Amino acid sequence: GQQALWRGLPLRTFGRAVYAKPDFVSTQPLAEFFARPARPDTAAYRDFRAYLLETSQVAGGFYSGRARRQLLRQVVDMMLAPDDAYDALARGTAAPRQRLRAVT
Known part of the structure; x- marks a missing residue:
């Protein structure tokens, strides 16, 4: 859809x-x-x-290691954020999501 x-x-x-x-x-x-x-x-x-x-x-997926790493990075950030994502967006205090990846 x-x-x-x-x-x-x-x-x-x-x-x-x-x-x-x-x-x-x-x-x-x-x-x-x-x-x-x-x-x-x-x-x-x-x-x-x-x-x-x-x-x-959240970006990422379950079917490859790379996609899982991308997913987990964002999920952890969301879980540890001090504010609920909906509330932060409504108040205008939402921080932009970081698009980070590990460099090895």
Whole structure:
């Protein structure tokens, strides 16, 4: 779903999704969606994505050592942060996430 939105492709959801917002996801009836799909508001989606990246999403993955190291670095920082990410962003005190990697 988010890959389609990132690329500006029309998207229809069936069920719940964090990105199922009227600006991004079509609410058209199916026949209309397949005949004339409405494109998402890409600027609004990019703002929403930036919010997610700042508050709850972490880069990395589970399937490679490199991706796990990237993930763990950010998760530890988030867990040890003095403020909740949502509160810090709302107050304007959120520090930018550091994009660090170990050099060996």
